Structures are given as C-alpha cells and as structure tokens.
Amino acid sequence: MDLLRKAADTIERHELIAPGERVLVAVSGGPDSTCLLYLLEELKEKLGTALYAAHVNHQLRGEESDREEALVREAAEKLGIGLFVTRADPDELRSMKRHSLQSAARQVRRKFFRDAAEECRATKVALGHTADDRAEEVLMRLLRGSGLRGLAGIRPMSEGFWIRPLIEAEKKEILAYLDRHKIPFLVDSSNLREDYLRNRVRLRLLPLLREEYNPRVDETLARSAALFLEDEEFMARAALDASLDILGEEGDKILLDLDGLEGLHPALKRRVVRLAVLRAAKTLRGLNFGHVDAALSLATGGELHLPGGLRVLREYSSLVFFHHPPRRGYEPLDLDLHIPGPGAYPVPALETTLVLSLTEEPEERSFPDELRVSLNPEKVPFPLTLRSPRAGDRVALPGGRGTKKLSDLWTDAKLPRAKRRELILLATKKEIIWAPGLYLDPRFRARPGQRSLMVTLG
Numbered sequence: 001m002d003l004l005r006k007a008a009d010t011i012e013r014h015e016l017i018a019p020g021e022r023v024l025v026a027v028s029g030g031p032d033s034t035c036l037l038y039l040l041e042e043l044k045e046k047l048g049t050a051l052y053a054a055h056v057n058h059q060l061r062g063e064e065s066d067r068e069e070a071l072v073r074e075a076a077e078k079l080g081i082g083l084f085v086t087r088a089d090p091d092e093l094r095s096m097k098r099h100s101l102q103s104a105a106r107q108v109r110r111k112f113f114r115d116a117a118e119e120c121r122a123t124k125v126a127l128g129h130t131a132d133d134r135a136e137e138v139l140m141r142l143l144r145g146s147g148l149r150g151l152a153g154i155r156p157m158s159e160g161f162w163i164r165p166l167i168e169a170e171k172k173e174i175l176a177y178l179d180r181h182k183i184p185f186l187v188d189s190s191n192l193r194e195d196y197l198r199n200r201v202r203l204r205l206l207p208l209l210r211e212e213y214n215p216r217v218d219e220t221l222a223r224s225a226a227l228f229l230e231d232e233e234f235m236a237r238a239a240l241d242a243s244l245d246i247l248g249e250e251g252d253k254i255l256l257d258l259d260g261l262e263g264l265h266p267a268l269k270r271r272v273v274r275l276a277v278l279r280a281a282k283t284l285r286g287l288n289f290g291h292v293d294a295a296l297s298l299a300t301g302g303e304l305h306l307p308g309g310l311r312v313l314r315e316y317s318s319l320v321f322f323h324h325p326p327r328r329g330y331e332p333l334d335l336d337l338h339i340p341g342p343g344a345y346p347v348p349a350l351e352t353t354l355v356l357s358l359t360e361e362p363e364e365r366s367f368p369d370e371l372r373v374s375l376n377p378e379k380v381p382f383p384l385t386l387r388s389p390r391a392g393d394r395v396a397l398p399g400g401r402g403t404k405k406l407s408d409l410w411t412d413a414k415l416p417r418a419k420r421r422e423l424i425l426l427a428t429k430k431e432i433i434w435a436p437g438l439y440l441d442p443r444f445r446a447r448p449g450q451r452s453l454m455v456t457l458g
Contacts, residue, residue, distance in 0.1 A: 003035075003039065003169055004039060007039050016124070016157055016164075019047065019048035020048055022121055022123060024051075024054055024113065024116055024117045025037045025040060025052070025125075025126045026054055027053050027055050027072045027128075028068060029067075029071045030185060030186060031171075031178055032171075033128035034071075035166070035183070037075060037076075037079070039166075039177070040165065051079075052116070053083045054112065054125075055069060055073075055083065055086075056088060058090065058108070060105070060190075061189060064188075073085070088105070123161070126163050127164050128164075129166065130167065131168055132170060132171045132202075134222045135206070135221035135225075136201050138151055143197075145289070147289070149232050151224070152228040152229035153229075154167060158346050159345055161337075170219070235267065239268050239272055242272055243275045246261055249279075252322060254276050254279045254280040255321075256320075257318055258318060262299075269296060273319075274287065276295075277310065278371070280323070281306075281310050281323075282422035282423070285307065285349075291306055310322070335347070335424055337354070337386040339382070340382060341383070344356075350457075354455070355456045358377055359451065359452055374453070375454075376447060376453070377451055384426060385427050386424060387427060388424060389423055395432050398442050406439075423435060436457055
C-alpha cells in the first residue's frame with residue numbers, strides 16, 4: 001500500500017476527518033509534517049475538506065529556525081494554502097515555571113494552533129506523528145513503567161481535535177514520498193542531541209533493537225500499541241460499569257463498597273480505585289501505581305494520604321475518600337476540550353475519558369451529583385466544550401427565573417475551595433449545561449420516553 005492510500009485508510013478507519021470539516025495542519029518544516037501537508041493537499045478533494053497550515057517559530061535555533069519558517073511559507077504559497085505564523089519569545093519560554101524548555105514550547109504551540117484553528121474555523125488540527133514516534137513512545141513508557149493506558153502510546157485522535165493521519169506510516173515511507181516528489185524539508189538539529197530521552201531511544205536504543213533483536217521492531221511496537229489501545233478502551237468501560245454499583249457519595253466523601261470491590265478482578269479493582277480518586281479529587285494528577293495498591297491494602301484497616309491532600313481510610317465496610325485538611329496552593333485546572341459530537345474524548349488533564357453516547361432507552365433519572373448525566377439530544381447544540389470555570393460564568397435557574405453566578409452557586413452548596421479550583425463544566429458557547437457534582441441545567445435534562453445523550457466522565 002502506497003503512502004497516500006495508507007494515510008487515506010487511516011483517516012477513514014479512525015474517522016479522523018468528516019466531509020466538510022476544515023483542517024489546520026501543524027507544519028514545522030521537518031519531513032513528517034511537510035509530508036503530511038502535501039498528502040492532505042492531494043486528498044482534500046476526496047475528503048471534502050478545506051486546508052490551512054500553521055507554523056510556530058520558537059527562535060531557539062537562530063538561523064535554522066528562520067530557515068524552517070521560510071520553507072513552510074514557500075510550501076504554503078506553492079500549494080495555495082492559508083498560513084498562520086507566530087514567533088515565540090525564547091526568554092519567555094525559558095522562564096516558564098514548572099516546565100522544561102520542551103514542555104514550554106509544546107504549550108505555546110498547542111495554544112497557537114487552537115487559536116489559529118478558531119480563527120479559520122477548523123475543527124481538527126493535523127499533527128505529523130508517525131508509527132516511529134508511536135514506537136518510541138511505547139519504549140519510553142516501558143522504561144518509565146506504565147499500564148495499558150500509557151502503553152497505548154500516541155493515539156490516532158485525541159480530545160476529538162488533534163488528529164494524526166500518519167500514525168500508521170513509517171519514516172522510511174515518508175522520506176521515500178518526499179524524495180519521489182522532490183519536496184524539500186529540513187531536519188531539526190535538536191533531534192540529534194542525545195541529552196533528551198526520546199532522542200536516545202531513537203538514536204541508540206531502537207537501532208540496537210533492530211540490529212540485534214528484531215529488524216521490524218518499530219512495526220512490532222506500533223502494532224502492540226494499537227492492541228493496547230483496544231484493550232485499554234475495553235477495560236476502561238468495564239471498570240466504569242463495575243463502579244456504578246459500588247461507588248457512592250455522602251456529602252463531600254466518596255464511598256467505595258469493599259464487599260463489591262472484593263468480587264472484582266485485581267485489574268478492575270485498581271481501575272475502580274482510580275475512579276474513586278477521580279470522583280473525590282476531580283483529578284488523577286500525581287497518582288501512581290503505588291498509591292493505588294496502598295489504597296487497596298486499606299481493606300484491612302489504616303489510613304492513607306494521597307497527592308493533593310486527599311485521604312483514604314476504612315470505615316466499616318467502605319473505603320472513604322475525602323479531603324482533610326483542604327489543599328493549599330494547588331494549581332487550578334486549565335481545561336478547554338473541544339467536543340464536536342458524540343464519541344469518546346480522552347481528557348489528559350484528568351487522566352480520564354469523556355464519553356457521549358446516544359441511547360434509545362433513557363435513564364430513569366439523571367445523575368447531576370455523579371460523573372454521568374442523561375441529556376436530551378434534541379436540546380444539545382454541538383459543538384460543546386469541557387472547560388474550567390471562567391470569570392463571570394452564570395447558570396440558568398429552574399422555571400426561567402433568570403440566572404445565578406456560578407460562584408454564588410458553589411458558595412450556597414458549600415463547595416470546598418480546593419474543589420472549586422478543580423470544577424469542570426460542560427458548556428455551549430453561551431450556556432453551562434452541567435457541572436459534575438454541582439449543577440445540571442434542567443432545560444437539557446432527558447425526558448422519560450425520549451432518546452437520551454448519556455454523558456459519562458470516568
């Protein structure tokens with residue numbers, strides 16, 4: 001299968017681009033993203049899409065960075081594609097706290113790509129990740145230690161917004177395509193430095209594995225990642241289903257029934273504990289395998305302190321997850337997830353997945369105080385956003401009695417300050433539909449006898 005057909009097949013099987021969608025291609029000037037730009041240009045009529053391109057000049061490598069920008073500009077002009085370009089401030093990147101230089105640059109890119117996509121009304125941003133990148137990611141996760149979620153590696157689509165049409169293509173195929181079509185590209189010199197783990201994996205570990213163990217190790221790792229992803233999606237759904245009968249709430253506490261937990265397979269036990277932590281803390285940041293196993297060991301008694309001030313202890317036949325004392329200085333979430341329609345959307349900031357699914361049999365009740373809710377699909381105006389609260393947010397009152405400040409709502413509900421900083425909202429452009437654990441707009445609630453849109457976070 002040639003590269004053009006392989007990319008088209010990846011797009012179709014993973015439903016990366018729908019007819020009529022506008023796609024913004026992130027182009028660095030390197031071989032992968034340059035190839036992606038030209039491939040999508042070839043496919044745009046078949047896909048029924050409009051293309052735009054975006055480039056960030058981080059100005060970290062002097063003339064080399066400027067040459068990359070110039071090359072991207074030439075390619076966009078040659079193809080007749082609208083281009084968005086920005087130049088980052090290197091000093092600002094280096095001064096960003098709590099981030100390495102690579103992480104800071106990535107944050108700047110992602111924000112710019114989102115802004116550019118909004119400006120040209122693109123619903124997807126295409127990234128140039130390849131099967132080689134996926135293999136590298138799997139090896140890195142293995143070296144650091146990871147479960148199925150991490151071993152699934154780089155996904156074909158994330159957050160319903162970032163797409164990777166070349167994720168099943170190998171680097172050698174990309175280079176052959178560029179050579180055949182005489183397409184110029186540049187190689188980022190920082191990719192040759194061995195002070196980054198990813199580069200050491202690419203330049204030293206993978207060549208060793210190819211030469212002495214398996215000449216097709218890249219293909220093997222990429223195939224394994226795809227299988228891990230299928231297993232991860234299945235296990236996540238199984239854990240969510242198992243949790244419905246054994247997880248509950250009592251005020252600000254999350255209760256996990258130990259009798260119900262005991263009957264589960266160990267793999268599901270760990271996932272249900274993670275769901276309990278997510279319900280209690282609204283985040284899984286800082287949680288690791290050791291924390292989860294320590295929580296499971298409390299079945300025989302004791303108390304455990306988890307990251308962010310979360311505590312776990314046994315009370316009678318339950319594990320109780322709660323905050324005491326309130327967390328101080330905890331960084332608020334900065335979430336802004338685009339949701340174009342029903343589907344499953346990974347939420348990396350929470351290490352969980354948002355699932356929206358249509359069903360012919362509505363739930364008998366809604367669950368505004370839990371991590372799922374049944375909505376009326378005829379009332380829900382896609383696209384939606386899963387986001388953090390913003391200044392001035394208001395919610396609609398029942399019976400058309402006007403609106404109320406979100407801040408007043410959480411004050412009336414006595415929501416702890418630590419949880420206010422972690423509150424998330426499912427919203428339209430103008431209205432808040434659902435705040436898990438706090439609020440559900442009654443106008444969007446599913447009605448008996450109607451189809452429903454089931455929204456689940458976890």
